[in-house]
Amino acid sequence: MDSNQLYWSWWIGAGALAAIAVLHSVLIGRLLGVSGSVARLVDALAGNAKNVAPHLTFLVALFVGAALAAGSAPTFDLGPEYERVIGDGPIAIFALVFGGALTGFGTRWARGCTSGHGLCGTSRLQPGSLVATATFFGVGIVASHLLEVLS
Amino acid sequence: MKTLLFNAAMGLALGFALTRIGFADFGEVHAMFLLTDLRLVFTFGGAVALAYVGFRLTAKRPGRRPAKPMHGGVVPGSVLFGVGWAITGACPGIVIAQLGAGQLAALLTLGGMLFGAWLAGRVFNPRPVLAPRGRAYQD
Numbered sequence: 001m002d003s004n005q006l007y008w009s010w011w012i013g014a015g016a017l018a019a020i021a022v023l024h025s026v027l028i029g030r031l032l033g034v035s036g037s038v039a040r041l042v043d044a045l046a047g048n049a050k051n052v053a054p055h056l057t058f059l060v061a062l063f064v065g066a067a068l069a070a071g072s073a074p075t076f077d078l079g080p081e082y083e084r085v086i087g088d089g090p091i092a093i094f095a096l097v098f099g100g101a102l103t104g105f106g107t108r109w110a111r112g113c114t115s116g117h118g119l120c121g122t123s124r125l126q127p128g129s130l131v132a133t134a135t136f137f138g139v140g141i142v143a144s145h146l147l148e149v150l151s
Numbered sequence: 152m153k154t155l156l157f158n159a160a161m162g163l164a165l166g167f168a169l170t171r172i173g174f175a176d177f178g179e180v181h182a183m184f185l186l187t188d189l190r191l192v193f194t195f196g197g198a199v200a201l202a203y204v205g206f207r208l209t210a211k212r213p214g215r216r217p218a219k220p221m222h223g224g225v226v227p228g229s230v231l232f233g234v235g236w237a238i239t240g241a242c243p244g245i246v247i248a249q250l251g252a253g254q255l256a257a258l259l260t261l262g263g264m265l266f267g268a269w270l271a272g273r274v275f276n277p278r279p280v281l282a283p284r285g286r287a288y289q290d
Contacts, residue, residue: 006173007171007172007173007176007179007190008168008171008172008173008194009190010190010191010193010194010197011193011197013168013171013172013191013194013197013198014193014194014195014196014197014198014200014201015197015198015201016164016168016171016172016198017168017172017194017195017198017202018197018198018199018200018201018202018204018205019164019201019205020161020164020165020168021198021202021205021206022202022205022206022208022209023161023164024157024161025206025209025212025214025216026209026212026214027157027160027161028154028157028158028161028214029213029214029215030214030215031215031216031217032161032165034242034243034244034247035242035243035268038243038264038265038268039268039271039272041265042265042268042269042272043272046269046272048272053155054154054155054158055158057155057158057159057162058158058159058161058162059162059247060159060162061158061159061160061161061162061163061166062162062163062165062166062169062244062247062248062251063166063247063248063250063251064162064163064166064251065162065163065164065165065166065167065168065170065248065251066166066167066169066170066175066247066248066249066250066251066252067166067251067252067253068163068166068167069166069167069168069169069170069171069251069252070170070175070251070252070253072252072253073253074253074254074255075253075254075255076253076254076255076256077254077256078177078240078249078254078256078257079176079177079178079254080178081177081178081181082177082178082240085177085181086238092256093259095238095239096238096239096256096257096259096260096263097259097260097262097263098238098263099234099235099236099237099238099239099241099260099263100235100239100241100246100259100260100261100262100263100264100266100267101235101263101264101266101267101270102231102232102234102235102238102263102267103231103232103235103236103239103241103242103243103246103260103263103264103267104235104243104263104264104265104266104267104268104269104270104271105228105231105267105268105270105271106227106228106229106230106231106232106233106234106235106267106271107228107232107242107243107268108228108267108268108271108272108275109224109227109228109231109271109275110224110225110226110227110228110229110232111219111222111224111225111228112219113232113242113243113244114236114242114243114244114245115242115243115244116219117219117229118195118199119195119198119199119202120202120206121219122199123198123199123200123202123203123205123206124203124206124216124219125203126218126219126220127219127220127221128219128220128221128222128225129219131221131225131226131229132219132225132226132228132229133229135225135226135229135230135233136229136230136232136233136236137233138233139229139230139232139233139234139237140184140233140234140236140237141184141185141186142233143184143233143234143237143238144181144184144185144237145184145185147181147237147238148185
């Protein structure tokens, strides 16, 4: 598919993400960090955290914003490329649950994900964030090439 | 109330932007990791560069910007996350954007992610406490 027609040029996306990161800090007084909000939500469900309302509001709004941007009917699956690279049926189900668990566990262990470390941490030159971002991008590159060989 | 409104606005903006950028599209993320399409690489690198300027310009504003030092979980946690992102196409923000964009299979990713985050909380916070606002969860 021609992503140049479907999706924003890189400089529009870069401006949007940077504006969101900085505005989030200025308006809310706390840095953007999705895995932190998810951790707060999970702990609240287990009865171990308070002040979950701002985080829940943010996550629900993220869902709504994506729905507004997509403006198309639900597709159920992740597209033909997912089927080609990973597979479908039980293999796809296992890969999504297992991969999701790795992401949930790993981002909490590392205390940050793409937003907290990758965007808000590297742009403030924070050592932990620079190492985390180099690691998860590097591992993502290696793992994706392996998947391509295996598929 | 104002905080909730700002959180709603930022969430809406991030969900909209991630989807229009194509971050919620497995094929785009896979091409980014294969380095066969550098659009998302430039998007992210450009965002970091612009945010560097933005954070510098707003350095005197009130609000917490905690340091992110090295600690023992940075490398192993990020290794697991890198594998998880490669095989699901989703980071914690993207999985919610995928769902909003109508890719219902991302419910499986979300379920796994919530379980993983819960398990990590059990492992690394053996005695969870009612965290005061903004203390324990800075990410």
